[in-house]
Every structure is written in C-alpha cells, then in structure tokens.
Amino acid sequence: MEKQEFLNQLKELAKIQGTPGQEMKVVKVLADWFNEYADEVEVDHMGNIYAYLHGANPGPTVMVSAHSDEIGLVVRDIDERGFIRVERTGGVIESLLIGRKVNVNGHFGVVGVKAGHLQTPEERKTIPSIYELYVDVGAGSKAEVREMGIEIGDPITYISEIEQFSNPDLICGKAIDNRSCCVLLLQLFKSLYEKKNFSGTLVGVIAVQEEVGLRGAKVATYKVNPDFAIVLDTIPCADTPDSLNSGYPVGIGRGPVFPALAGGSVRGNIMAPAFKKLLTKYANDLEIPYQLAVMTGATTDLAAVHLEREGVLAGAVTFARRYSHSPVEVAHLRDFEQGFTLLHKLISDVDNWGEMKFI
Secondary structure, eight states, X not given: OOHHHHHHHHHHHHTXXXXXXXOHHHHHHHHHHHHTSOSEEEEOTXXXXXXEEEOSEEEEEEEEEEEOOOOEEEEEEEOTTSEEEEEEESSOOGGGTTTOEEEETTEEEEEOOOOGGGOOTTGGGOXXXXXXXXXXXXXXXXXXXXXXXXXXXXXXXXXXXXXXXXXXTEEEETTHHHHHHHHHHHHHHHHHHTTOOSEEEEEEEEESOGGGXXXXXXXXXXXXXXXXXXXXEEEEOOOSTTTTTSSOOOOTTSOOEEEEEEEOSXXXXXXXXXXXXXXXXXXXXXXXOOEEXXXXXXXXXXXXXXXXXXXXXXXXXXXXEBSTTSTTEEEEHHHHXXXXXXXXXXXXXXXXXXXXXXX
C-alpha cells in the first residue's frame, strides 16, 4: 500500500458529505476510482458499489466490503426565523454537536449554543436533547433558507477535515469511520489489478446505510452470494484515560482488530471459528500484530452479511479508532498498512485456506 496515496485519497473522500441514504457524492467518486482497477463496476439503486476482479485461475467468490456512509443529521424542520431543527441519522452524540461548524447540504452552518452569560447554573450542567438543538445557516427567514436550496430531509454533517499530528502516522478528522476502509479496499484492488495472481473472483463492495441498520450490506450480500466474505470497518478502542479500565483492551497502533464477538444478542455477530483461525494464522505467519476483541456495544456489516441466503462464512478485519462517532476520530496509518498486507496475502493465497468447515 502506498501510504501517502492512501492518506491523500482518504482526505479527499472524508471531506465529502455522505450521510446514510445520501451517499451519492461519495459513491460517484469511489465508482470512478474503482473503474481504474476493476474488470466491471456497477452501482445499484440503493447506492451500493460492486467492483469485480477476476483472478487468473478458477476459484471461490470472495466479497470484501466497506461502508461509505457517515453519521450525521437531517433537516427536520425550518422555523419562521430560519433556524433549522434536526434529526439524527446514525450514532450522533448531542454533547459533541453543540457549537460545532456543520455542512448543511453544501451550506455553512453552526449548531447554536445559548450564550454562557444567559445560561442558568442548572443549564450549564445539562446537555440539550437533539430536539432542542438547532442549526443557524445565517438566514433570516424560512423563505431565505429555502432559497438557499435547503429543504426538510437534507443532510447535515460535521465540518472537520483529516489532519495529521506531529507524529504524521496519527490522523484525525470526521468520517474515518469508514472512508478509511473504502480507500483500503481500493488499494487492494490496485495491487491485484495488473497481475491478477489469485484464484476465483474478488468482489469489492462499498455498502450504504451501515450507520442506520446495516441495510446496504444485506442487499449487496444477497446479490453477490459469495462463498466467503470479509468486512472492513473501524472499531472503537479503549486506550484513553476515560476507558483504560473498561475490560476492552484495544488501542490504536497495535495492529488490526479481529472482533470475535460484536454487537448485542440480536443485532450482532460471533465470528465463525474457522474464519477467526484463518485470520490469526495468516497474521502470525506474516508477523503482523493483531488484537482480538469482544465488543458488545458496537457491530459491523458482518452482522448482516453472515445471515444472508443460507448463511455466509465471513469474518471482519477492523481498525481501532479513538473518539468514535465524533468530528475528531483518531486512527493510526500503520494499522491500515498492516491490514493491507494481511488482506493482500489472504486473497492471493485463497487456494490454501483449506476446507473451512464448521466441524
């Protein structure tokens, strides 16, 4: 993987607005990029991207997926003075919205905050609910907002571009979840495109609407009907002072994360033992550090993927991020480099995966 190219593409992709169900601009860019490194590319009516790469020899169909949407809001109402009320799409946290700069369907806005001088002592200790918050786009009336082209249902996202720390391998910004893995999948296709030195068919899927119920992945998996699937995503970590004693020992810069269990009892996944063994074996063979995780409070598209049709044998390769679902998500580029090395070897060596049976 070319690290600088990965970072440049991530910066470009992350700044594009793409909330659940409204990923059009992100999908357009990604479809164009995948066209350079795939035999075929198509986009379905939901917005899922399918990129096909046929290997040099017969073999299984392996689907590798990431999701294109980011958490955000939509316009719920516009009052007569031009202030916008909102509804969330995905895991937006009220406390992280107050006083933030936001993109309202292409227009600059801010989430209003009551002046500190006017707040009561009680108000200073509480967080307004999502239904008390409002967005100011600098308009003086409802008519003026509509003249700007803003209507009910339009998307709202943080304004927060990808930046680097003094340690340039540490990056920060919005939508690292999960534009980072979209770019990682693109880099995988680029590395395999010319020689195609693998067996079977690789189907790269960029799924929509993960943040609101894993919807795109469900549709895409049914369509592809793969023999195996690997889901790529970022995952919350617990390496900061407020989470060190959480019993969830996952951190950035420590290698890819394999979630042995993710999500609750209904909307979740227990990774198939054969796939867990496969991932850890290849990581050990390549001397790539990895982290095993049990995360009941979050899930990935794998929860939907493994339940389609007669069931799909699937696993997840994820990457730790600090400050999840915030405008300042932090990740480590080395984790993605190591994940790329692992994925490239897995796909190139698919003939040697073994039978992958349950018993």
